[in-house]
Amino acid sequence: MTADSIYAITMPKWGMAMEEGAVVAWHVEEGAPIAVGEEIVDVESTKAASGIEAKQAGLLRRRIAEVGDVVPVGGLLAIVAGAEISDDAIQEFLASFETATAQSEAVDSQLPRRVAVGDRHLNYVEQGVGEVPIVLLHGFGGNLNSWLFNRPELAARHRVIALDLPGHGESDEKVGAGGAADLAAAVLGIMDALQIGRAHLVGHSMGGAVAIAIAADQPARVRSLTLVASAGLGPEIDGAYISGFLAAKRRKDMKAVIARLFAKEVMVSDRMLEDLIRMKRIDGAETALCRIAESFFPGGRQIDSGLRAALLGSPISYQVIWGREDGVIPWRHADGLANVATLDGAGHMVQMEKPSAVNRLILDFIEPLGGMVEPATPT
Amino acid sequence: MARILTMRKALSEAFHQVMAEDPTVIMMGEDIAGGMGAPGELDAWGGDLGITKGLIGKFGAHRVLDTPISETAYLGAAVGAATAGLRPIAELMFVDFMGVCFDPLLNQAAKFRYMFGGKTKTPLVIRTQFGAGFRAGAQHSQSLYPLFAHIPGLKCVIPATAYDAKGLMIAAVRDDDPVIFFEHKVMYDEVSDDVPERSYTVPLGEANIVVEGDDVTIVAIGRMVHFAIKAAKQLAKEGISCEIIDPRTISPLDEETILESVERTGRLVIVDEAYPRCGMAADISSIVAEKGFHALRAPIRKVTPPHTPIPFAPELEDLYLPSPEKIVAAVRETVGAAQR
Numbered sequence: 158m159t160a161d162s163i164y165a166i167t168m169p170k171w172g173m174a175m176e177e178g179a180v181v182a183w184h185v186e187e188g189a190p191i192a193v194g195e196e197i198v199d200v201e202s203t204k205a206a207s208g209i210e211a212k213q214a215g216l217l218r219r220r221i222a223e224v225g226d227v228v229p230v231g232g233l234l235a236i237v238a239g240a241e242i243s244d245d246a247i248q249e250f251l252a253s254f255e256t257a258t259a260q261s262e263a264v265d266s267q268l269p270r271r272v273a274v275g276d277r278h279l280n281y282v283e284q285g286v287g288e289v290p291i292v293l294l295h296g297f298g299g300n301l302n303s304w305l306f307n308r309p310e311l312a313a314r315h316r317v318i319a320l321d322l323p324g325h326g327e328s329d330e331k332v333g334a335g336g337a338a339d340l341a342a343a344v345l346g347i348m349d350a351l352q353i354g355r356a357h358l359v360g361h362s363m364g365g366a367v368a369i370a371i372a373a374d375q376p377a378r379v380r381s382l383t384l385v386a387s388a389g390l391g392p393e394i395d396g397a398y399i400s401g402f403l404a405a406k407r408r409k410d411m412k413a414v415i416a417r418l419f420a421k422e423v424m425v426s427d428r429m430l431e432d433l434i435r436m437k438r439i440d441g442a443e444t445a446l447c448r449i450a451e452s453f454f455p456g457g458r459q460i461d462s463g464l465r466a467a468l469l470g471s472p473i474s475y476q477v478i479w480g481r482e483d484g485v486i487p488w489r490h491a492d493g494l495a496n497v498a499t500l501d502g503a504g505h506m507v508q509m510e511k512p513s514a515v516n517r518l519i520l521d522f523i524e525p526l527g528g529m530v531e532p533a534t535p536t
Numbered sequence: 537m538a539r540i541l542t543m544r545k546a547l548s549e550a551f552h553q554v555m556a557e558d559p560t561v562i563m564m565g566e567d568i569a570g571g572m573g574a575p576g577e578l579d580a581w582g583g584d585l586g587i588t589k590g591l592i593g594k595f596g597a598h599r600v601l602d603t604p605i606s607e608t609a610y611l612g613a614a615v616g617a618a619t620a621g622l623r624p625i626a627e628l629m630f631v632d633f634m635g636v637c638f639d640p641l642l643n644q645a646a647k648f649r650y651m652f653g654g655k656t657k658t659p660l661v662i663r664t665q666f667g668a669g670f671r672a673g674a675q676h677s678q679s680l681y682p683l684f685a686h687i688p689g690l691k692c693v694i695p696a697t698a699y700d701a702k703g704l705m706i707a708a709v710r711d712d713d714p715v716i717f718f719e720h721k722v723m724y725d726e727v728s729d730d731v732p733e734r735s736y737t738v739p740l741g742e743a744n745i746v747v748e749g750d751d752v753t754i755v756a757i758g759r760m761v762h763f764a765i766k767a768a769k770q771l772a773k774e775g776i777s778c779e780i781i782d783p784r785t786i787s788p789l790d791e792e793t794i795l796e797s798v799e800r801t802g803r804l805v806i807v808d809e810a811y812p813r814c815g816m817a818a819d820i821s822s823i824v825a826e827k828g829f830h831a832l833r834a835p836i837r838k839v840t841p842p843h844t845p846i847p848f849a850p851e852l853e854d855l856y857l858p859s860p861e862k863i864v865a866a867v868r869e870t871v872g873a874a875q876r
Contacts (some may be wrong), residue, residue: 327732408745427748438703438736 163250164213164237166197170230171205171305177229178202185217191237194513198234203428207306210513215239218247269301269327274346280327281320281347285312289380290353291523293319294344296362296388296505297449298402298433300326303361306512311519318356320347322364324445326436335448337370337389337462344371348378357523359383361508362486363453365390366464372475373467381526382468382475383519386483386505388453389464391490396457398485399450403443408434420482420504459486468494476522478515480507496522541731544724546698547587550705551625553735555595558623561709562599563591564610565627565663569602583627585665585724611637611662615645615714618660623709631664631680631718645714646689657712661705667720667759667809668857674845677853679758679810681718682819685787691715691740692787696761698729700784703738711740720759727762743790745797749779752803752867755794755820756780760807760839760858767863776871786816794820795828802833803870807858812840837866 168178181199185191196208197217219236222228233254236247269282282301291311295303301319311317321328323343324335333339344367348356357380360368365387372379388394401414408430415425415433437443453460468475476496479488480503491497498518503510541549555561568583569592578597582589592600603610607628614626628634634641641662648656668677685692691713695701701719708715746761747768756764761782768778779797783789798804804824806817817838824836839858847853 406739407742435699435732435736438738439732440735440737 162215162239163218163242163247164215165233165250165254166209166211166235166237168200168228168230168232168234169209169306170309171202171207171302175202175230177227177232179227180222180224180234181206182224183220184208187217187220189217191215191217200234201426203426205302205305205426205429205509207509207512209234211237212513213237218242219251271327272347272350274343274350277323277329277331277343279320279323279329279343279347281318281351282308283351284308284317285315287315289523289526290316290318290356291519292344292348292353292356292358293317294358294360294364294367295319295322295325296364296386297399297453298325298446299361299364300436302326302432303506304508307508307516307519310512310516314520315357315523318347318351318353320344322367324442324449330439330441330445332445332448334452335445335450336452337366337464338374339452340367340449341370341374345375345378354378355380357381357383357519357526359385359519360387361385362505363388363449366453369464369468369471370462372471372473373464376471376473379473381523382473383478383522384468384475385478385508385515386480386486386488387477387490388459388486389462390468390477390494391465391487392459392461393487393490394454394457394459395485396454399454399457403447403450405437406434417484418505420480420502420510474522474526476518478507478518480504480510483507539731539733540728541698541702542725542728543695543698543701543719544585544587546702546731547705547719547724548589549731549733550702550709551588551591552594554706554709555591555599557735558709559599560621561623561625562601562617563588563625563627564601564603564614566603566605566607566629568592568627569597569600585721587719587724588627607633607637608640612640612644614660614662615640615658618645618658618714619648619656623659623661625661625663625709627663629665630676630721631666632675632678634664634680634683641684641690641714642687646687649713650689658714659709659712660714661708662714662716664716664718665721666718667722668841668846668853669722669759671848671850671853672721673848677846679718679808681716681786682810682815684716685789685816685819686814689714690787691785692718693740693785694718694720694758695784696723696727696744696746696756696758696782698727698731700738700744700782702731703736704740704784706735707737707740710737715740718758723759726759738784740785741788741790742784743793744782744784745793746780746782747778749777749801751777751801752779752805752870753794753797753801754778754780754805754807754863754867756782756807757786757816758809760809763858763860764807764863766860767867770860770864771867774868776867778867783820789820789823791823791827794824798824798828799831802831803867804828804832805837805839805863805866805870807839807863809841809858812838812843815840834870834872837870839863839866 178200191211215237221233271278293304324332358368365384366389405411477491483505485505508515568588614624617624666679754764808817
């Protein structure tokens with residue numbers, strides 16, 4: 158009986174501020190069989206809400222937390238194991254559980270930091286270890302928390318850097334002309350400051366366009382490209398999302414705008430909306446966002462800056478991930494590209510709506526390319 | 537990222553940032569630097585509660601003016617300076633002392649833009665402390681902001697969080713009209729929350745929906761917002777869902793947000809620390825009775841002190857103020873859940 162065949166479902170840590178989360182709903186009864194990727198339990202923090210999916214098949218042997226329980230990050234929610242595992246073994250696993258969490262929690266203990274790049278300060282968070290890091294680039298109006306559900310899983314096996322692009326999150330509002338070249342320069346600046354020669358770039362939406370621009374301009378700095386619901390591949394975009402985001406001054410207006418990003422009526426928390434409104438109140442933030450919007454999406458259409466052609470002509474390996482119900486950028490922009498994966502039941506924020514699937518696609522794509530460090534085997 | 541500051545620190549940071557960005561911002565007030573001719577450090581005191589500490593050292597005595605004890609004189613000077621191109625922040629210790637300088641405020645500053653056909657701006661901020669719970673007696677504990685909300689031409693700001701305090705203060709200083717900024721003296725250290733380091737503004741005239749809810753709307757002002765949050769937590773356990781609205785500025789008042797909320801909940805409880813007669817609770821109550829009557833499913837309830845001076849005896853002062861328990865009782869009554 159190895160510990161490997163017993164799997165603990167624990168309270169995830171979505172961002173540094175999260176210390177605990179509440180169990181909102183269970184989707185699986187105790188004793189019921191579960192398949193990989195099946196949603197087991199919904200969990201809510203003050204910042205975000207999402208389902209937790211099974212990473213291993215088996216039976217849901219124990220439900221430790223009940224609906225309404227507030228559980229600290231890393232705390233046990235449930236135990237998954239095959240029918241052949243004895244109750245004694247599960248008891249033993251439960252007893253030894255506490256020590257194991259203490260070690261794994263260190264993965265996400267890093268605080269965001271600000272680094273000087275030229276005349277501006279940019280904000281980033283770094284987690285995990287590995288040779289060739291993964292650099293995560295969010296979309297228009299996003300920030301490093303756009304990858305809240307992806308960072309921990311990727312960082313368990315790789316060095317992961319998520320950053321706030323200029324004009325977003327805690328980075329400065331100096332955006333230059335606000336185009337792909339300006340944002341690409343900022344990303345390369347952070348890579349220089351962190352002494353990263355080459356990285357796997359993962360870009361969502363506008364961040365995808367920035368990633369392609371970097372690959373086109375500085376191919377030696379890019380090991381691979383993962384383009385998630387990427388901009389830069391076709392002319393259409395939901396102009397109402399862009400203009401709505403720029404115009405929203407209050408949470409209720411922002412809520413209607415943010416809803417366009419998701420396939421399902423998801424639980425967009427008040428705190429998440431409040432954070433977006435607060436970001437826009439910072440001096441210069443609105444001007445910066447307007448400039449970026451004008452550069453990338455003038456008149457509610459995507460500007461053609463030759464990024465699609467650049468991608469097709471690039472020697473760098475790329476993959477494309479899209480939600481089938483993306484209402485912001487049509488997934489049909491992936492037509493004619495290589496390594497395309499489309500996911501059902503996901504909108505524009507596919508990495509938040511289907512985190513496990515997206516994480517798996519990223520890991521499966523980049524790991525054969527090298528740069529991975531084997532995780533330490535638990536003893 | 538997350539940076540928790542007290543309201544005291546948040547306000548202090550706002551002053552440092554607005555004075556650094558705009559050389560026309562000056563500050564005037566009693567004891568805002570050294571205080572009472574005391575020897576030692578120039579800014580040993582930094583205001584009667586230390587909010588302006590450090591400013592005189594950084595920006596100099598020509599921008600941080602420690603005035604004689606004559607509110608009439610320096611408030612009049614501040615109004616004049618504002619019309620002449622400066623952006624003064626005048627600190628008038630306690631709002632209770634405002635009586636001696638009503639003329640420059642009510643008859644001059646509030647009227648200039650109107651009487652001169654929009655040709656004169658009066659970008660003035662008057663900071664003043666209000667509120668009971670400080671064991672300071674009837675003449676140092678009042679919440680006199682309704683007096684100023686009564687006067688057209690004056691903007692009245694009452695922050696309830698450190699985040700709002702900084703953003704509203706920066707907005708007030710950049711505003712071209714006279715703004716009176718009311719700071720609850722108990723809240724400087726009682727309240728702390730997440731405050732961005734960079735400059736930002738919270739717009740004047742925009743209420744904050746502190747908590748969303750379905751059964752009853754609670755409009756609460758200043759420190760009462762925190763009492764309402766406590767009450768709402770208790771009421772949630774009883775299955776009563778409260779929506780809490782903090783107007784943030786009582787003039788201009790964001791009527792729309794209040795009416796929209798009452799439209800959904802059908803019930804309104806207003807919590808205010810000011811005297812009940814001709815106060816904000818009465819004012820908001822009249823607005824909702826007039827414009828939202830069709831939505832009301834129960835009488836509006838006000839939770840305020842009684843119409844008496846504020847007692848000095850600590851036990852009586854505590855009894856005098858609204859409390860989470862009094863809010864809980866009022867909400868129960870509006871939803872028909874009062875104990876019979």
